[in-house]
Amino acid sequence: MQKSNVDIRSLQIGFGGLKVLENLDLHVGASEFLVLLGPSGCGKSTLLNAIAGLIEVKGGEIHIGGRDVTWAEPKDRGIAMVFQSYALYPRMSVRRNMSFGLKVARTPQSEIERRVAEAAQMLRLTNLLERRPSELSGGQRQRVAIGRALVRHAGVYLFDEPLSNLDAQLRAELRVEIKRLHARLGATMIYVTHDQIEALTLADRIAVMQGGVIQQLDTPKKIYREPVNRFVASFVGSPAMNFIPGKLARGSEVAFIAGVNQLSLTGYAFRSQPTEAPAVLGIRPEHIELTASNDPSSVSARVEMVEPMGADTLIWCRLADGTAFSLRHDADTQVRVGDTLTVRFPADAMSLFDETSGQRL
């Protein structure tokens, strides 16, 4: 099985006067699992459809496996695709669904049978081969759709929100299955989703998109720890990151002033020289630490609400000046509503954003 890289150069796509993608560049390495993540309408599905050749591009180039396929038919691009609505051919059995593309391509019958059997075995579909799609559950249908993609032995596999139609448990199961498949085949995969958990668990790299622009392209860890702007910070992570408005102050050390509280920023990796200006502090609930009240860098907060989430507990607090935030604590926490906590915001886990541009400082 060949593994193709994908190279997209200044791609432009528009419908009528509406520009969906403008000068988009993206390189996906061979065997890489790239996730396109973003809210609906951000252009991620459009980009995927353009790679598949199902949407006409207005400008730019798409190269797959070193070949310029900008104007090639979908079948000549060395791709396979899995759709959100499964898109199985309803009047064909599972076997015929999987072999349809190969038959169209005039693959020898013995080869078709070999590939279908192989894919069916990999996806545990062997017993279902003679069934019609209507006789399958949602999870089984999507496995068949993945099988139909696999038998093509494509250089790149494209997934368009494949798990969005499934219920939560099946989604988690199939997510693991897709990850295992990637590990086993080492194939290049481009995966579109709006679910940040899927993105974080599956991806080698995530491209977070908004408004047709890739905001950040990096490893899941980097995206999570060091979001480049407020959009990425707020879109990735659940429960969501806390944002506290305030300003930067340069005294003996750089500090963040939020109302009456002063938070030390020693240890924060500034991207450029900090200036005294309004800013927004972002910190994830699990990075806020409970500490002793005599800690000089601590602030005190009142507990307003406690949300037990099973594995842990989310505690909603409010500072004296009215700023609200949430923090994550053990499942068996003794904290009650009305308690006063002393908390610490570690500088190395913070993200600071410019108030107007929203860019990371």
Added chain:
Amino acid sequence: MTAVAQTLPAARRSKRMTPARWGLYAFIFITALYFLLPLYVMVVTSLKPMAEIRQGNLLALPIAPSIDAWVKAWTSACTGLTCQGIKVGFLNSLRILVPSVAISILVGSLTGYALSLWRVRGANILFGAMMVVAFIPYQVFIYPLVRVFSFTGLGQSLFTIVIIHTIFGLPTMTLLFRNYFASLPVELFKAARVDGAGFYQIYARIMMPMATPMIVVAVILQTTGIWNDFILGLVFAGRDNLPMTVQLNNIVNSTQGERAYNVDMAATLLTALLPLAVYFGSGRWFVRGIAAGAVKG
């Protein structure tokens, strides 16, 4: 469909006969009578000998019922100069019907498929134009079309009438299939394209097998429409291929001497038999097909 069937009985339904309900039933009964009465008269009259008809008891049952009128209508009634009954017309109609229905559905579904799934440039304008033309009374087209066919040398023939029916069926058939294909998830079409299927392969192997309910609807619409056609058959089919409707008219209107009402009635019933059979045989499919377009299958 099933959801509706399940929720209805659950709703509390009064079985009491209120005055409003009485009125409703009375209305339905009278309406049914109103539509069934002519049919009754026709059936009864066709079974009476002429002597009984002359007595003028229109609603009376036949005293000595016989099927002589039916036999005569079928085999020996005079349709103009020849006297071979309406069976000639029946066979002509059949010869017009079968290719016309098949070809009009083929062409209409192909056009609907192309207009709905392939982003043809100007598809909407084309479709709009087709719909507008569908509302123009087709009498307007007859003279120009006669000129066109006589100019091309096709004149009046079986071939001509089949082309005519295909053309006049095109807007309806296109509308039917376009709307059905447009209601299918577009990802199905995308998947087939990724699988490498071309225009005709997607049509024949993916789309048409899914369109069975629409095909049934199309067959019913076209069969009844073409069978009931009079003027197009009269103008374009040619003397040897006149359809049953035209022959029926000849039988009814070209009588010399006494009017044979029983034969007229029998011939009319014979002509109406096929559409009647189609509706009785396929009503269930018809409803299913109309509904299938509305919800994603």
